[in-house]
Amino acid sequence: MQPQKLDYLHMTAAMMLLRTENYLVNHTSQLHNKISRLAAPYKEYPAYLFAEYLGELSESDSLSKKRFWGIVRSVPEQYQGITEVLLGLSVLYALIPASREAFREAGIAVSIETAYRISTGERGLAEDVSAIYKVLSPYFLRTPKETEWYGEAKLCADIRLMDYLTGNDVFSPEIRELCTLAASQEDLPALYLYEEYRAKAAAFWLEKKAVLQIRGEVKSGKRFLFRHIARECRQSVLFADFRMFSAMDQEKCRRSLRLLLREALFYKSTVCWYHIDESALENRYWSSPDFAARCIQTFLQAGVQVCCCTEKGLDLTEHLSEPVCILDLPPLTRAGRIQLWQSFCAAEGCTEIDPMQFAIRYKFSCGQIAAVFQRRRHHFSVEEQTEKQIFEEICTRIASPSEKLFYISHSDYQFEDLKLPKHEKDLILEICANFRYSHQVYTQWQMEQKMPYGRCTSVLLTGPPGTGKTMTAHVIANMLELPLFHADLSQITDKYIGETEKHLDAIFTEAEKSNCVLLLDEADAICGKRSEVSESRDRYANNDTAFILQRLERYDGLVVLATNFINNLDNAFMRRMKYILQFSLPSASVRREIWKSCFTDAMPVAETLDFDYLAEQFQFAGANIKNVVLASAFLAASEGCAITMRHILKSVGNEYLKFQKHALSGEFGKYSDLYRKILEERES
Numbered sequence: 001m002q003p004q005k006l007d008y009l010h011m012t013a014a015m016m017l018l019r020t021e022n023y024l025v026n027h028t029s030q031l032h033n034k035i036s037r038l039a040a041p042y043k044e045y046p047a048y049l050f051a052e053y054l055g056e057l058s059e060s061d062s063l064s065k066k067r068f069w070g071i072v073r074s075v076p077e078q079y080q081g082i083t084e085v086l087l088g089l090s091v092l093y094a095l096i097p098a099s100r101e102a103f104r105e106a107g108i109a110v111s112i113e114t115a116y117r118i119s120t121g122e123r124g125l126a127e128d129v130s131a132i133y134k135v136l137s138p139y140f141l142r143t144p145k146e147t148e149w150y151g152e153a154k155l156c157a158d159i160r161l162m163d164y165l166t167g168n169d170v171f172s173p174e175i176r177e178l179c180t181l182a183a184s185q186e187d188l189p190a191l192y193l194y195e196e197y198r199a200k201a202a203a204f205w206l207e208k209k210a211v212l213q214i215r216g217e218v219k220s221g222k223r224f225l226f227r228h229i230a231r232e233c234r235q236s237v238l239f240a241d242f243r244m245f246s247a248m249d250q251e252k253c254r255r256s257l258r259l260l261l262r263e264a265l266f267y268k269s270t271v272c273w274y275h276i277d278e279s280a281l282e283n284r285y286w287s288s289p290d291f292a293a294r295c296i297q298t299f300l301q302a303g304v305q306v307c308c309c310t311e312k313g314l315d316l317t318e319h320l321s322e323p324v325c326i327l328d329l330p331p332l333t334r335a336g337r338i339q340l341w342q343s344f345c346a347a348e349g350c351t352e353i354d355p356m357q358f359a360i361r362y363k364f365s366c367g368q369i370a371a372v373f374q375r376r377r378h379h380f381s382v383e384e385q386t387e388k389q390i391f392e393e394i395c396t397r398i399a400s401p402s403e404k405l406f407y408i409s410h411s412d413y414q415f416e417d418l419k420l421p422k423h424e425k426d427l428i429l430e431i432c433a434n435f436r437y438s439h440q441v442y443t444q445w446q447m448e449q450k451m452p453y454g455r456c457t458s459v460l461l462t463g464p465p466g467t468g469k470t471m472t473a474h475v476i477a478n479m480l481e482l483p484l485f486h487a488d489l490s491q492i493t494d495k496y497i498g499e500t501e502k503h504l505d506a507i508f509t510e511a512e513k514s515n516c517v518l519l520l521d522e523a524d525a526i527c528g529k530r531s532e533v534s535e536s537r538d539r540y541a542n543n544d545t546a547f548i549l550q551r552l553e554r555y556d557g558l559v560v561l562a563t564n565f566i567n568n569l570d571n572a573f574m575r576r577m578k579y580i581l582q583f584s585l586p587s588a589s590v591r592r593e594i595w596k597s598c599f600t601d602a603m604p605v606a607e608t609l610d611f612d613y614l615a616e617q618f619q620f621a622g623a624n625i626k627n628v629v630l631a632s633a634f635l636a637a638s639e640g641c642a643i644t645m646r647h648i649l650k651s652v653g654n655e656y657l658k659f660q661k662h663a664l665s666g667e668f669g670k671y672s673d674l675y676r677k678i679l680e681e682r683e684s
Contacts, residue, residue: 001159005255006045008064009407011053011167014042016088023118024106034102037286053154063167067266074265074303075135082124082132086115090140090157091165107121108472112136112490113151138302144407157590160259174252175259179240181267182227192343193336194365198225202232204325205305211296211322212307215314216329219367223308225329226272235267236304242295243275246286257294277311286389292319332365334443340366344373345462351442360439362395363515363557371398380550396483399514406487407505409519411474418468418475419593419622424581429458432479432581435558457558458576460523462566463583466623470521470563476560477517483524485516492526500526501547515557524568525560543568552576586622594622598629604642610671617669618652632649645671650678 004016013393017039024032047054055061057069068091072083089110092099108114112132116124133150141157153369157165160172171179193199205212211231214222230237240260264271273295281288285453296306300322308316317324332340339357341355349375353549375394385393400408418425435457442455443450459476461469477484492503504526511518526544549572552559563569566582574580586594593616620628631651636643649671656663668675 005049007163008062008068010095011050012068012088013044013092013099015050015053016085016092017096017099018042019085020089020108025122027117028122032102032106034098034105036103037389037677038096038098042526064165067165067167069109070268071136075132079128079132079135081119082112082128082138084156085119086110086112086132087114087157091162091396094157094162107561109152109154110156111152111154116151130248138258138265138409141255141258141262160262169381172259173261175256175263178256179238179260179263181269182230182237182239184231184234184236186227186231188227189370190343190347191225192340193221193332197329198232201325201327202229205229206233208259208323208325209305210325211300211305211316212325212327213316214307214309214327214329215312217311217312217331217365219365219499220329220332221366221370222329223272223274224366224370225327226307226309226530228270229305236267237272237307238264238267238269238276239272241275242273242291243280244282245295257298260301260426261304262360264299264304265302265556268305271299271512272307272309276308276314278314287321288314288316289377292316296320296322319508329418334360337364337369338439340369344369348373348376350376350387350391353391356439358391359400361515362399364395364398365513365514368398368513372451395498399483399516404483405492405503405510406518408516409474409484409486410485411471411478413471413474413478415475415479417597418472419586419590419597420468420472420583421590422582424583427579428476428479429560431457431476434578435480452642453553454576456552456555456578456580459558459560460566460569460573460577460580461560461562461583462580463564464585464621466621467565467583467585468622470519471580471622472583473517473519473560473562476558480517480558482558483514483516484519485511485514486519486521487511490603500544504544504548504551508555509558512555512557517561518557520559520561523573524561524565527561527562527563527573534552547570548574549573585619588615591618591625592619592624595629599625599643603633604636606642606644608645609643609648610645612669613619614648620655622684624655628652647673649675653678 017035019034019040021032024035053065055369056328057065068087071087074081075083093103093110103109112129116122116129126322129149129151133153135678136155137153139161140217141152141158142155163170170176181190189386195547201212206212212226214226216222227237238260245256248256260271263269268600276291280286281291296308296316297320310316312328317326337359338356345351345353345355363367372394375398376390379394381389381390381393415425415428418428420428424571438457439457442451442572461472474484487507495585507518526548549570553576560575561573594610595611595614628648628651631654632643635647635650653675665674666672
């Protein structure tokens with residue numbers, strides 16, 4: 001009966017058994033019965049069953065053979081014979097457990113020294129052993145002890161090394177969540193932006209074998225750009241999340257780095273580190289020099305190229321002796337966003353939306369725009385929606401702000417709901433036009449060349465409480481079909497130095513990306529007049545004012561500041577406001593409109609309601625009138641009747657109490673008798 005043909009790795013193990021027995025028979029005087037018994041069955045195998053092992057490497061060979069010889073050929077040619085035997089012995093140890101006891105009986109170990117003796121019959125030279133160990137130790141994850149010689153260090157295949165040789169591409173559990181492999185032949189979506197960076201960086205990288213550093217804002221497409229660069233260079237990429245590595249303790253981190261290096265060697269991949277910023281380098285075990293030494297130098301010394309995707313401004317060149325190619329990705333401009341939206345829409349066949357409208361409305365990064373279309377491909381809704389509604393829903397979710405900074409305020413207020421003088425309504429229309437056509441004026445008409453900063457559409461709403469400032473902000477947002485992000489400046493001031501500026505910067509940054517109407521209520525809390533510095537807190541208060549002035553200059557969006565006390569604002573704010581609406585208490589004619597507009601068609605209202613009297617008699621602001629109408633509605637509902645003048649007058653009296661004023665019946669004119677009865681009912 002003919003022996004069954006072996007797979008490649010079992011062929012390798014069999015060949016190593018036969019070669020080991022042959023060495024022991026010819027070079028030692030002792031008999032090693034266990035090795036002889038293990039080798040005996042394979043002596044009966046005819047040569048043709050070992051053909052794949054003995055033959056030259058070809059495209060038709062098994063993956064195991066290609067990977068086995070890939071490791072062998074990673075060392076200089078003069079050491080490849082020794083490496084073949086060493087790796088073969090390691091495979092033997094893993095596949096035939098009985099060989100371990102047999103080797104111990106023979107007094108030999110899986111080591112470079114053993115491989116030398118089996119391959120050449122002689123002891124290896126120290127410099128040769130050191131050179132081989134330096135190249136191969138990452139595959140076996142071995143670091144020799146201080147008293148151990150390189151040649152005698154035991155180098156056995158662990159589970160992951162055997163998995164790799166058999167074709168299993170699942171990483172070790174310790175690093176499975178820390179890195180991902182992108183093959184060189186993977187299809188990629190088109191780049192759309194940064195084409196000139198791809199070609200230049202690829203040419204420089206191949207020629208100089210340099211470290212590539214790509215710097216840019218969060219989600220600016222750094223990793224995506226590098227995948228294109230690597231594919232152009234026919235390189236696979238091992239992406240590694242540095243933020244997760246830096247959170248480990250030192251011992252676990254050292255082992256994970258060695259595991260990562262081995263994976264890079266297995267697949268002949270470039271390692272691309274990402275999530276590298278100052279916060280990740282503030283860990284007690286890490287600093288910029290530590291990162292350069294452990295995550296760059298170690299990999300370069302093993303022959304692995306490295307790319308680093310970092311935040312803007314982070315400089316690694318001073319910590320490296322190798323050349324560094326730095327690509328600084330510029331912030332995504334409005335024109336760039338439009339180009340990206342148009343390109344994605346064309347590629348995805350989205351013909352029912354206006355890409356320019358979405359590009360102008362949402363100041364998304366490259367990664368966020370790509371995420372919009374990725375979510376669109378997997379979007380499902382039980383309700384029937386238009387293409388525009390689907391995109392708006394997705395964009396709103398992506399642009400959702402942090403609840404710690406502000407909240408999204410919703411209302412159905414429309415332009416017709418504003419009861420304001422004509423010139424103030426005209427000014428509101430002008431504000432909307434300023435924002436709506438900013439792309440046409442600044443970009444298409446090239447006015448941004450004349451105004452490189454200060455393009456913020458800034459609006460100051462000032463006046464007594466209840467005169468419609470917040471309502472006007474809602475109307476502007478609804479007219480522009482934008483969300484209203486409401487930030488209360490009095491809630492973000494912090495007693496700790498520098499924290500207020502951080503809060504403010506976070507508010508402006510997140511609002512700018514979401515392209516909303518940013519409402520800064522109680523603006524006088526932080527935009528107050530700067531004063532002479534008589535103590536330290538004066539200096540810090542002035543710093544807050546100066547910071548928000550500078551941030552307004554850089555803000556590219558629509559911001560509405562509201563205050564009840566315009567005289568408390570610093571004069572510099574007045575200069576930076578493009579539009580100022582000064583609200584005052586409404587006139588009698590406007591009050592009449594407000595009174596009538598507060599009642600809905602569904603409310604039961606008595607025909608005897610005297611709107612002319614209410615408008616003339618009570619000099620209320622709009623908010624006070626709404627309060628009176630709402631209170632009257634609840635009174636009527638509790639009594640199960642229509643709203644009458646009795647309900648209105650009773651609610652007016654209660655509204656006066658908010659001002660710490662007791663209304664007398666004489667103040668109600670022709671309805672004094674009716675109000676006197678209301679007071680009598682209250683006292684009884």
